[in-house]
Amino acid sequence: MEDPHEIQIQQILSDLHWLHHSAPIMESSITSFESNWNDGWLNSKQIESKLFEHFQNKNMKMLGTYFEALWDFYLSYSPYTNLIVKNLQVIQDKQTLGEFDFIYENIRRKSFRHLEVAVKYYLGVPEIDRNTDADFSSTDCWVGPNINDRLDLKLDKLINFQSQLSKSRRGKELLSEQGIEELNSEICLLGYLFYPLDESMKPPENSNNEHNRGYWTSADNLDSLISREVFWQVIEKPFWLSPLKVEVETDECLRSELTVKRVHEIIQGANRPVLIGSFIPKQAVYQRKDLYFIVPETWRQSAIDKMS
Numbered sequence: 268m269e270d271p272h273e274i275q276i277q278q279i280l281s282d283l284h285w286l287h288h289s290a291p292i293m294e295s296s297i298t299s300f301e302s303n304w305n306d307g308w309l310n311s312k313q314i315e316s317k318l319f320e321h322f323q324n325k326n327m328k329m330l331g332t333y334f335e336a337l338w339d340f341y342l343s344y345s346p347y348t349n350l351i352v353k354n355l356q357v358i359q360d361k362q363t364l365g366e367f368d369f370i371y372e373n374i375r376r377k378s379f380r381h382l383e384v385a386v387k388y389y390l391g392v393p394e395i396d397r398n399t400d401a402d403f404s405s406t407d408c409w410v411g412p413n414i415n416d417r418l419d420l421k422l423d424k425l426i427n428f429q430s431q432l433s434k435s436r437r438g439k440e441l442l443s444e445q446g447i448e449e450l451n452s453e454i455c456l457l458g459y460l461f462y463p464l465d466e467s468m469k470p471p472e473n474s475n476n477e478h479n480r481g482y483w484t485s486a487d488n489l490d491s492l493i494s495r496e497v498f499w500q501v502i503e504k505p506f507w508l509s510p511l512k513v514e515v516e517t518d519e520c521l522r523s524e525l526t527v528k529r530v531h532e533i534i535q536g537a538n539r540p541v542l543i544g545s546f547i548p549k550q551a552v553y554q555r556k557d558l559y560f561i562v563p564e565t566w567r568q569s570a571i572d573k574m575s
Contacts, residue, residue: 276318279318280309282337283309287304289508291457291478292387292475292479295475297426298425298456299454300455304345308344318340329505330507334384338368342382346374347373348374349372352367353369354367355370357432359435364428365428366432368429369383370382370447370450380452382452383425383452384456385421385454385457387418387458389410389416389461390410390461390560391408391471392408392567396408396468403470403472406418406422406472414566414570458479459478460480461481462483464482483562484560485563486530486563487564489530490527492559496523496546498522498523498548499522499545500546501530501543502544502555507558512555540566541560542558545557545559
């Protein structure tokens with residue numbers, strides 16, 4: 268059996284590749300983000316030791332923190348970027364306006380960039396849809412698993428506030444202290460949009476046609492869903508990004524009945540949605556195929572009530 272440490276490093280490496288091959292949730296015209304970065308250097312034999320050093324003290328239970336750590340690693344070690352500063356707070360007139368996630372130099376383009384990063388998972392709720400456009404749904408009907416987060420609110424914060432920090436008086440002063448007089452802002456918003464299982468729903472307006480998709484359904488439909496595939500597993504944070512691989516030798520954790528039991532335990536204990544994945548055998552491993560959120564039976568109505 269492989270060393271668990273080795274397996275984790277390989278998953279982190281897979282997630283780093285995923286950063287640059289995964290389609291953003293929104294069109295680039297909205298975020299000004301270029302996803303076609305060169306990541307061939309990640310195949311270097313020296314990378315694994317650097318990965319271990321970088322991630323050994325990171326909080327691996329928080330998805331957002333893990334996502335930022337991936338970007339931190341990429342911008343720090345890529346031969347195509349020069350990381351200038353990260354998590355730089357902008358405080359003007361004793362008021363915190365926000366913070367720059369990353370300021371870096373794009374060596375190929377010979378330009379400085381302000382990069383805001385976020386990874387999000389939103390579930391579409393048809394009853395909340397207010398868009399009259401037959402081809403798209405409104406961004407306010409795409410809700411985070413905890414209901415307190417919505418796609419429209421996140422976009423507004425990223426586009427109209429966080430990415431505008433460089434235009435503030437204090438933001439300009441901080442950039443000048445770094446020797447930067449001009450830069451471009453870009454937003455990397457990655458993640459998944461989960462469509463209601465067995466229901467028709469249009470993608471949100473201005474979304475990327477290639478965005479990652481999953482499905483969601485209520486816990487009372489779990490048995491029916493599980494019967495569609497053979498192998499299942501609850502997906503734990505932080506490895507919600509690139510397709511997870513599980514060794515064949517540990518297939519007991521992929522059995523459907525154990526997944527059903529685990530999902531019900533979490534929902535009954537924590538009353539929160541649970542992310543699960545279907546898996547298919549591939550050589551010596553099972554590889555994740557599709558993602559599903561299983562939500563408590565009251566989740567849908569709670570999301571509708573919050574918007575009313």
